[in-house]
Amino acid sequence: MDNIRTSGDGLQKPVTPWKHPSASRDYLFQVANRMASGNDKPRETATPSASTVSGNEASRARSIATRLTDAEFGEVEAAAAAAGKKVAEWLREAALAHARASAGAEEKTDPILLAEIMGMRSLMLNLFARASEGPLTTEDLRKMSTYSDSIKEQRAQDYMAHRRRRTSPKTPDKP
Numbered sequence: 001m002d003n004i005r006t007s008g009d010g011l012q013k014p015v016t017p018w019k020h021p022s023a024s025r026d027y028l029f030q031v032a033n034r035m036a037s038g039n040d041k042p043r044e045t046a047t048p049s050a051s052t053v054s055g056n057e058a059s060r061a062r063s064i065a066t067r068l069t070d071a072e073f074g075e076v077e078a079a080a081a082a083a084g085k086k087v088a089e090w091l092r093e094a095a096l097a098h099a100r101a102s103a104g105a106e107e108k109t110d111p112i113l114l115a116e117i118m119g120m121r122s123l124m125l126n127l128f129a130r131a132s133e134g135p136l137t138t139e140d141l142r143k144m145s146t147y148s149d150s151i152k153e154q155r156a157q158d159y160m161a162h163r164r165r166r167t168s169p170k171t172p173d174k175p
Contacts, residue, residue, distance in 0.1 A: 064095075076090070076091065109160065111156060111157075111160070114156040114159065114160070115152045115153045115155075115156040116152065117156075118151075118152045118155040118156045118159065119148040119149060119151070119152030119155075120148070122147070122148040122151060122152065122155065123144055123145060123148040126144045126147070126148070127141075127144060130144065
């Protein structure tokens with residue numbers, strides 16, 4: 001009968017026992033987080049409700065730990081904040097994107113860098129070929145450089161097209 005109180009109007013009302021704030025689930029969750037991180041500064045934390053946890057998040061049982069310098073952590077934290085994500089979420093997505101890109105069939109090639117390499121290749125081959133015939137003039141170098149600049153983008157595109165044909169799955173030709 002300790003849980004019922006009679007008010008001044010004669011009605012009986014249940015008494016809600018007073019609980020210390022440290023007994024709340026949110027407070028305990030925050031304390032546990034501070035203890036686990038070794039940081040006594042209070043942080044805003046939210047406990048995920050059962051309705052907001054997706055199937056993937058509920059089944060994640062593995063973790064990866066790494067150590068960062070203060071500067072590195074600042075960079076990661078800033079990148080996560082810029083993306084509007086928590087650090088752990090941002091790191092998970094970045095790691096998976098990198099792993100999945102590496103496992104992809106087609107490698108990423110910078111077209112500008114490839115064009116410059118193709119231009120340098122053309123210039124070097126022409127320089128060696130012309131130098132084997134005798135001394136080079138300033139006009140010879142200018143012409144070779146102009147020619148290399150004029151063909152480098154097309155050579156890079158041709159190289160990438162050849163590479164795609166070579167690595168693409170073969171399909172039988174239709175008669």
